[in-house]
Amino acid sequence: MGPVLWEWLSLLVRWLHVVTGIAWIGSSFYFIALDLGLRRREGMPEGVKGEAWQVHGGGFYHMQKYAVAPRFMPDELTWFKWEAYSTFLTGLALLVIVYYVGAELFLLDPAKADISAEWAVTASLLSLAAGWLVYDLLCRSPLGRSDTLLLLVLFVFLALAFFGYTEIFSGRAAFLHAGALIATIMSANVFFTIIPNQRVAVADLKAGRQPDPELGRQAGQRSLHNNYLTLPVLFFMVSNHYPLAFATEWSWLIAILILPVGALIRHFFNVMHASGRMLWWPWAAAAALTLVIVILSRYPGTGPAEAAETSFASDPQRALSASRYFDEAQAIVMGHCSMCHAQKPLYEGLAGPPKGVRLDTAEGVLRNWRQIDMQAVRSRAMPPPAVAVISPEERQLLAAWLDSRKAW
Ligand code: HEC
Numbered sequence: 436m437g438p439v440l441w442e443w444l445s446l447l448v449r450w451l452h453v454v455t456g457i458a459w460i461g462s463s464f465y466f467i468a469l470d471l472g473l474r475r476r477e478g479m480p481e482g483v484k485g486e487a488w489q490v491h492g493g494g495f496y497h498m499q500k501y502a503v504a505p506r507f508m509p510d511e512l513t514w515f516k517w518e519a520y521s522t523f524l525t526g527l528a529l530l531v532i533v534y535y536v537g538a539e540l541f542l543l544d545p546a547k548a549d550i551s552a553e554w555a556v557t558a559s560l561l562s563l564a565a566g567w568l569v570y571d572l573l574c575r576s577p578l579g580r581s582d583t584l585l586l587l588v589l590f591v592f593l594a595l596a597f598f599g600y601t602e603i604f605s606g607r608a609a610f611l612h613a614g615a616l617i618a619t620i621m622s623a624n625v626f627f628t629i630i631p632n633q634r635v636a637v638a639d640l641k642a643g644r645q646p647d648p649e650l651g652r653q654a655g656q657r658s659l660h661n662n663y664l665t666l667p668v669l670f671f672m673v674s675n676h677y678p679l680a681f682a683t684e685w686s687w688l689i690a691i692l693i694l695p696v697g698a699l700i701r702h703f704f705n706v707m708h709a710s711g712r713m714l715w716w717p718w719a720a721a722a723a724l725t726l727v728i729v730i731l732s733r734y735p736g737t738g739p740a741e742a743a744e745t746s747f748a749s750d751p752q753r754a755l756s757a758s759r760y761f762d763e764a765q766a767i768v769m770g771h772c773s774m775c776h777a778q779k780p781l782y783e784g785l786a787g788p789p790k791g792v793r794l795d796t797a798e799g800v801l802r803n804w805r806q807i808d809m810q811a812v813r814s815r816a817m818p819p820p821a822v823a824v825i826s827p828e829e830r831q832l833l834a835a836w837l838d839s840r841k842a843w
Pocket residue numbers: 540675676677768771772773774775776782789790792794806807810811817818819822823825
């Protein structure tokens with residue numbers, strides 16, 4: 436398939452993935468808030484645990500929740516499952532399109548693990564499946580009896596998995612896999628536990644049996660995990676274009692710290708929906724952790740560009756073109772970047788300059804100095820490590836060149 440069609444396929448699948456993801460997360464946020472906001476009142480029908488009144492779209496809604504199930508099954512029952520399944524399936528398709536087919540550009544990093552694209556893809560698929568199996572076993576083990584203990588063990592497990600990913604994949608792929616692992620667990624929770632347990636309960640009711648509350652407890656525990664994992668997943672999915680997060684020295688630790696940051700923010704909303712109380716400490720803790728993340732992304736400094744960050748030149752592009760390092764910097768960029776970032780890339784399979792970033796002329800290099808700084812000096816996101824190697828000295832030189840914009 437030509438690069439143009441491939442690019443469009445990638446965009447269309449991504450669009451679909453975002454749409455299905457919004458449908459899933461949207462309905463999940465809605466039901467969590469609804470559930471936590473249910474109130475009891477006198478004279479509710481038998482079996483009803485709580486109710487809520489809501490106004491939306493020109494009408495009023497009166498919602499009632501039956502604790503285990505109503506005494507009679509309604510004729511029509513809406514299930515919420517395709518949002519999750521389609522998000523998983525489109526996400527998997529995107530993983531294949533971007534990271535498996537484009538393994539050399541996005542998945543591999545020979546400096547971390549010198550493996551072939553086939554092995555990397557195998558490791559990716561196996562890790563997602565194994566991750567779910569380990570998670571499921573942990574939940575079913577005696578540990579699963581204690582929500583807190585289970586969460587602690589799961590945190591350690593995910594931390595190890597994230598570390599493993601950063602050891603074998605490129606930084607960007609490692610973050611994507613951290614997100615994909617959590618998202619696989621969340622979708623599998625819906626597919627293997629939440630929906631099947633609910634089906635058993637419905638069948639029991641239809642047969643006039645009392646459903647087993649244990650099934651409900653298990654499903655509830657998985658929903659709780661899904662609830663707290665939502666925000667970290669979204670971070671991993673959108674951090675793709677922010678190399679300070681995924682392509683610096685401490686990226687593995689940054690990935691791990693995102694888990695509590697996302698969970699804390701979620702906790703704030705859960706408490707607010709349940710009791711109306713607005714806690715301050717989840718925000719304070721999340722902000723403190725985020726600050727740690729920001730500091731980690733800058734540590735250790737990447738050479739002269741880190742020095743004095745105060746006096747910026749009023750016209751950095753002019754300063755940079757006059758710099759005594761310009762010729763060398765341009766040669767480095769031409770040598771390591773322009774095979775792809777050109778109007779007609781030499782690198783096979785690229786229809787045009789990736790993301791429209793052209794680095795094949797002096798003008799392009801000057802215009803994109805901020806991007807070069809982010810992608811190749813402050814982080815090691817570019818060039819794709821499996822395709823081109825750029826030495827630390829060359830990065831230093833780029834840094835020295837960028838630093839000269841302040842001297843003007
Ligand atoms: C082997 C091809 C290749 C080489 C060599 C390469 N890049 Fe890239 N670059 C890409 C691809 C592919 C993307 C698009 C990534 C994506 O889809 O998000 C990209 C994206 C970028 C972006 C945009 C990032 C964003 O998220 O918007 C910048 C900036 C960039 N590269 C800079 C560089 C610099 C600087 C160099 C050299 C030091 C370089 N690239 C070398 C392939 C390459």
